[in-house]
Structure formats: structure tokens, C-alpha cells
Amino acid sequence: xxxxxxxxxxxxxxxxxxxxxxxxxxxxxxxxxxxxxxxxxxxxxxxxxxxxxxxxxxxxxxxxxxxxxxxxxxxxxxxxxxxxxxxxxxxxxxxxxxxxxxxxxxxxxxxxxxxxxxxxxxxxxxxxxxxxxxxxxxxxxxxxxxxxxxxxxxxxxxxxxxxxxxxxxxxxxxxxxxxxxxxxxxxxxxxxxxxxxxxxxxxxxxxxxxxxxxxxxxxxxxxxxxxxxxxxxxxxxxxxxxxxxxxxxxxxxxxxxxxxxxxxxxxxxxxxxxxxxxxxxxxxxxxxxxxxxxxxxxxxxxxxxxxxxxxxxxxxxxxxxxxxxxx
Amino acid sequence: xxxxxxxxxxxxxxxxxxxxxxxxxxxxxxxxxxxxxxxxxxxxxxxxxxxxxxxxxxxxxxxxxxxxxxxxxxxxxxxxxxxxxxxxxxxxxxxxxxxxxxxxxxxxxxxxxxxxxxxxxxxxxxxxxxxxxxxxxxxxxxxxxxxxxxxxxxxxxxxxxxxxxxxxxxxxxxxxxxxxxxxxxxxxxxxxxxxxxxxxxxxxxxxxxxxxxxxxxxxxxxxxxxxxxxxxxxxxxxxxxxxxxxxxxxxxxxxxxxxxxxxxxxxxxxxxxxxxxxxxxxxxxxxxxxxxxxxxxxxxxxxxxxxxxxxxxxxxxxxxxxxxxxx
Numbered sequence: 001x002x003x004x005x006x007x008x009x010x011x012x013x014x015x016x017x018x019x020x021x022x023x024x025x026x027x028x029x030x031x032x033x034x035x036x037x038x039x040x041x042x043x044x045x046x047x048x049x050x051x052x053x054x055x056x057x058x059x060x061x062x063x064x065x066x067x068x069x070x071x072x073x074x075x076x077x078x079x080x081x082x083x084x085x086x087x088x089x090x091x092x093x094x095x096x097x098x099x100x101x102x103x104x105x106x107x108x109x110x111x112x113x114x115x116x117x118x119x120x121x122x123x124x125x126x127x128x129x130x131x132x133x134x135x136x137x138x139x140x141x142x143x144x145x146x147x148x149x150x151x152x153x154x155x156x157x158x159x160x161x162x163x164x165x166x167x168x169x170x171x172x173x174x175x176x177x178x179x180x181x182x183x184x185x186x187x188x189x190x191x192x193x194x195x196x197x198x199x200x201x202x203x204x205x206x207x208x209x210x211x212x213x214x215x216x217x218x219x220x221x222x223x224x225x226x227x228x229x230x231x232x233x234x235x236x237x238x239x240x241x242x243x244x245x246x247x248x249x250x251x252x253x254x255x256x257x258x259x260x261x262x263x264x265x266x267x268x269x270x271x272x273x274x275x276x277x278x279x280x281x282x283x284x285x286x287x288x289x290x291x292x293x294x295x296x297x298x299x300x301x302x303x304x305x306x307x308x309x310x311x312x313x314x315x316x317x318x319x320x321x322x323x324x325x326x327x
Numbered sequence: 328x329x330x331x332x333x334x335x336x337x338x339x340x341x342x343x344x345x346x347x348x349x350x351x352x353x354x355x356x357x358x359x360x361x362x363x364x365x366x367x368x369x370x371x372x373x374x375x376x377x378x379x380x381x382x383x384x385x386x387x388x389x390x391x392x393x394x395x396x397x398x399x400x401x402x403x404x405x406x407x408x409x410x411x412x413x414x415x416x417x418x419x420x421x422x423x424x425x426x427x428x429x430x431x432x433x434x435x436x437x438x439x440x441x442x443x444x445x446x447x448x449x450x451x452x453x454x455x456x457x458x459x460x461x462x463x464x465x466x467x468x469x470x471x472x473x474x475x476x477x478x479x480x481x482x483x484x485x486x487x488x489x490x491x492x493x494x495x496x497x498x499x500x501x502x503x504x505x506x507x508x509x510x511x512x513x514x515x516x517x518x519x520x521x522x523x524x525x526x527x528x529x530x531x532x533x534x535x536x537x538x539x540x541x542x543x544x545x546x547x548x549x550x551x552x553x554x555x556x557x558x559x560x561x562x563x564x565x566x567x568x569x570x571x572x573x574x575x576x577x578x579x580x581x582x583x584x585x586x587x588x589x590x591x592x593x594x595x596x597x598x599x600x601x602x603x604x605x606x607x608x609x610x611x612x613x614x615x616x617x618x619x620x621x622x623x624x625x626x627x628x629x630x631x632x633x634x635x636x637x638x639x640x641x642x643x644x645x646x647x648x649x650x651x652x653x654x
Contacts, residue, residue: 198525200544213542213552217527225540233591
């Protein structure tokens with residue numbers, strides 16, 4: 001008999017809804033509790049997803065003995081404290097990306113999880129999607145020869161709202177750590193940690209990054225270049241260019257339904273990479289497996305990767321003079 | 328009666344063929360002479376294009392009194408000396424891009440032309456093509472709002488040949504000044520001169536740039552990012568992203584037959600930008616007009632633009648430690 005994994009959700013925002021939708025109907029997976037800052041919001045959310053236990057505080061949620069693992073979906077600036085609260089209660093944790101606002105915060109949380117031997121993972125959901133597995137396979141099979149250059153763009157036009165999470169430095173706003181992290185993660189996946197980073201970023205008057213272009217030079221000279229913004233619609237595609245051809249990841253490159261193989265002197269080949277449900281469930285399946293196998297960390301999305309990607313984002317923000325008020 | 332303009336071609340390589348093809352059948356335009364380093368090559372070329380005067384040296388070509396203007400199609404490293412030879416003989420000049428290998432060389436040639444009041448222009452043919460005129464019009468009409476980011480890639484997979492012009496530093500090889508100049512020129516056209524430049528370039532063991540990523544930050548924060556190579560096939564497209572949408576320039580972005588308008592929340596609109604003949608003739612028409620009007624410079628492709636673009640390429644090469652042996 002497969003052990004059922006009992007989930008709690010911390011916060012009831014937009015991403016929490018998507019996550020709950022993704023989790024629905026998974027085998028041996030139960031959504032047993034939700035915690036919000038208000039009883040009312042907890043009730044609305046719980047009713048929508050048939051969740052038995054609903055709490056008007058995060059503290060009550062983390063104390064619920066029926067919960068095995070908690071998914072954290074609060075704004076970036078709260079992740080660290082929310083994770084620590086969960087870990088202190090002995091709960092396993094899946095935390096939305098970015099894991100924390102910088103590497104230093106992440107280190108303290110990871111240190112605690114490792115000390116307490118509790119499962120912890122960043123919800124970098126795109127790492128588990130079918131297209132990424134296909135791209136990794138194609139690259140390791142040498143289909144495009146040696147991959148040399150990654151080009152990507154990621155961004156959305158957000159309605160300006162000085163108090164909203166995208167524009168507010170107190171909520172660790174800006175484009176880079178919210179969506180630029182997808183291009184950074186893709187680059188890391190293909191080429192590893194950059195050896196050198198050069199970038200330009202334009203900060204708003206409030207001090208968050210509105211737009212930027214970022215370049216990496218990797219150890220064997222491979223190159224990454226991408227842009228990121230919260231002011232404009234972007235192509236949101238990615239191209240991995242190699243000696244024998246390239247892989248084009250259709251928009252949105254972090255959860256597309258198609259990729260194209262463009263081999264030199266051959267017609268383009270469209271490859272369907274269907275993603276059932278909304279894609280958020282793949283990371284849940286990984287967490288369930290890890291918890292059942294009593295792993296403290298995912299091998300697919302290890303905590304050292306989280307630390308490295310955060311150190312890259314730290315370096316880029318450092319080049320831009322972007323420091324959040326709580327740093 | 329319209330004055331017929333009599334052209335001479337200096338060199339008989341691949342690009343000289345394309346130019347001669349483009350020039351064919353233009354009204355009031357005559358291809359009257361060709362000069363090569365060998366009589367044999369001059370004869371073959373002249374027979375192919377019905378050119379009456381054929382010379383086994385460049386010196387004879389520039390002395391031909393029947394020639395009004397000379398098109399120079401030699402390797403990059405020879406442009407400066409070839410142009411000076413033409414100007415000394417009082418011939419107007421259209422010289423292939425890159426105009427010279429660096430800004431310093433260009434300055435000396437331009438100084439001479441201005442002193443002698445002789446027409447001189449860089450053969451940046453793409454500046455005169457229908458798609459560029461359309462893109463400029465769309466931007467100045469505000470169709471995509473304020474343009475903020477330009478993304479482009481340019482590159483080809485060249486068969487490695489250490490003596491060939493792409494790989495040989497003595498012939499001023501490498502990707503940047505040969506094809507990266509197209510992205511640099513497009514960026515200059517849209518955003519003007521960059522205020523800041525950051526880039527990575529990988530040099531071959533022979534010392535030419537094999538691949539690179541280049542970023543510009545312009546005066547009002549607008550951003551350009553592009554890649555360039557001679558090792559791989561590249562997407563070779565360009566996207567200009569603005570506040571209301573973006574313009575996608577299909578491959579090859581420097582002479583496409585289609586552009587796409589992608590307005591926010593509207594379906595993509597494909598726009599045909601047919602380019603009759605091979606496109607090389609548009610610059611010839613401009614030169615003809617300028618000579619007939621006794622202009623010393625084109626207003627569309629002024630020499631100051633040539634100087635500025637070369638100073639950008641100089642700065643990028645400087646960042647890469649790429650110095651040609653003749654510099």
C-alpha cells in the first residue's frame with residue numbers, strides 16, 4: 001500500500017490556487033489543511049478545494065498533526081520566516097521560487113532543515129515538466145552537438161501598482177528574482193554555474209528592477225544571454241544553439257507545450273511535449289516520492305542548486321546596486 | 328535627361344558577384360569596368376556581366392576615365408588602402424561593410440574624402456531595404472509604443488579554414504566586424520549610440536572572435552542584447568520590444584521578406600516586405616542619386632554613422648583583447 005501524503009497550504013493567493021488545482025485528483029495525495037492570515041480567506045479557499053482543516057493563522061497550520069508537508073506560497077520576502085516556522089514544527093516543506101530573496105537567507109533555512117533532517121525543496125516546478133526532461137535528453141544524446149549559446153527572454157507587462165508585489169521593494173519585487181530566475185535556472189541546467197556574469201539593469205524610482213539584460217560566460221566558454229522585465233510583454237521563448245543545430249523552446253519556455261528541433265540544413269521538427277493538468281503537480285509527485293523514501297532532499301532539484309542559482313541572482317543584483325530594504 | 332552613372336567594381340569575389348547581379352538592369356546605371364589582381368579573373372567576371380573594361384590590377388581600374396564610382400569588395404583589411412587609391416584618382420567610392428577594420432582607419436579615409444570633396448559611403452546595404460524603412464516608420468508612428476529592448480542573433484556555421492577570411496586574423500576575420508555589425512547597426516538605428524557596453528567574446532587560437540554575446544545600455548536605459556558567431560547556425564532574427572508590443576524581424580533580419588507585428592493582446596500580424604532583385608541595388612540607387620546631386624555624403628547612411636558603429640565595434644573588441652596584427 002502506498003503511503004498517502006497529506007499536504008497543507010500556507011497562504012491563499014493566486015499561485016496557491018494554481019497549486020491546489022494541480023494537486024487535485026493525484027493518487028495518494030491529500031490536501032488536508034490551509035492556513036491564511038484571515039479565517040475568512042482560509043474558509044473561502046478551503047471550501048473551494050474541499051479542505052477539511054482551515055486556519056486563520058500560519059501558526060495553527062504548522063501545528064496541525066495531520067499535515068506531513070507544507071507548500072509555501074507567500075510573497076518572496078516571507079519565505080524564510082515561513083519555512084523556519086514549518087521546520088520548527090517538524091513539517092516537510094515545498095517553498096515557491098525564489099526560495100528566499102538571497103543566498104544568505106537560503107543558507108540559514110537549509111542549515112536548519114539539514115540539521116533537523118527534514119525534507120525541504122524549492123518549488124521550481126518547471127524543472128519537473130516534460131519539456132525540460134525532453135530537452136535534457138536531447139542534449140545528452142548529442143542531437144544538437146555541443147550546446148554553446150542560450151538565448152532567452154522572460155517578462156510580462158504588469159499594471160503598475162506601487163504596493164503590489166512586483167513593484168514594491170519591501171515585498172522583494174522586480175523582474176529578476178521573480179521571473180528572471182527561470183532563465184537563470186535553464187542556463188544552470190544546461191551549462192552549470194557561470195564563470196563570469198555581466199549585466200545591465202534599470203531600477204524604478206522605488207528601487208526594484210524593471211528591465212535588464214544579463215549575460216553569462218561559462219567555464220568552457222558557453223554563453224547565456226537573456227532579458228527580463230515587468231514592464232513589457234516579452235517573446236518568452238528560449239533557444240539553445242549547438243554545433244549541429246538548435247532547440248527552440250516555444251513560449252512560455254518554462255511551461256510550453258511544444259519545442260522545435262532545428263537541425264542544420266534540415267526542416268524544422270515540431271515536438272509536442274504535452275503537460276497534463278496544469279503542470280504544478282509534477283513537483284508534488286517528486287515531493288511525495290522523496291517523503292515516502294525518507295529522503296531529505298530531491299536529487300532532481302537539490303538544495304545546492306537553489307543556493308547556486310540564488311548566488312547568481314545575488315551577483316546580478318549586486319551589479320545593479322539592487323538591495324532590498326530588509327537585506 | 329537623367330545622368331547615367333558609370334560603375335567600376337574592385338575585386339571579383341562572391342560579394343562582387345552579388346553586387347553586379349543587383350546592379351544589372353537598373354536604369355541609367357552602367358557597369359563599365361572591373362579590376363582584379365589577375366587578368367584571368369577580371370576577364371571571367373567581365374564576360375559574365377558584359378563589362379567592357381577589364382583590368383588585371385586595381386591601379387588600372389581606378390585610372391579608367393570612364394568610371395564615376397567604384398564599389399570595393401575586397402577583404403576587410405584591404406578596404407582602407409583600396410579606398411585611398413580610389414579617392415586619390417578622384418573616384419567616388421561605395422565600400423563594403425565593415426568600412427574599415429577600425430575607427431582610426433575610417434577617420435583617415437573620411438578625412439581625405441571630405442578634403443577632396445568626393446562622394447564616399449559604406450555599403451551597409453541593409454539600411455536601404457524595404458523592411459528597415461517599414462520598421463523605422465512603424466517605430467516613429469509609435470505603433471509599439473516606446474521601444475525599449477532589442478534582441479538579435481547573427482551568425483553562420485563556416486567551414487573552418489585557417490587561411491579563409493573568417494578565421495584568419497591577417498584578413499581581419501571573426502564574427503563581430505563581419506556579421507555582428509548588422510546587429511550593431513540595427514541597434515544604432517533604433518536607439519542611437521550606446522552609453523555603456525558589456526560583452527563576452529571567445530577568441531580562437533588564431534586570435535579571431537568565434538562567438539560572443541554583446542549588450543548595450545543606451546542613454547534612456549533602452550537595452551540591446553545580441554549574439555554573434557562563425558561556428559554555428561543562429562536564429563538570425565531580431566525583435567524590437569516596446570511598451571505596446573513588439574516587431575519581429577524574420578530571418579535573416581538584415582534582409583528578410585517578412586516582419587511580424589505583435590501588439591499586446593492582439594493576434595500576430597504578418598507584414599510582407601518584398602525586396603525585388605537581390606536587395607544590393609537599393610544602395611546603388613542612393614549612390615547614383617547622391618552623385619547626380621553632387622552630394623559628398625548620403626543622408627541615409629552618413630559617414631558619421633560609419634564612424635560611430637566602428638567605435639562601438641572597437642570597444643567590444645577592446646573588451647575581448649582582440650587586436651588584429653595590422654593594428
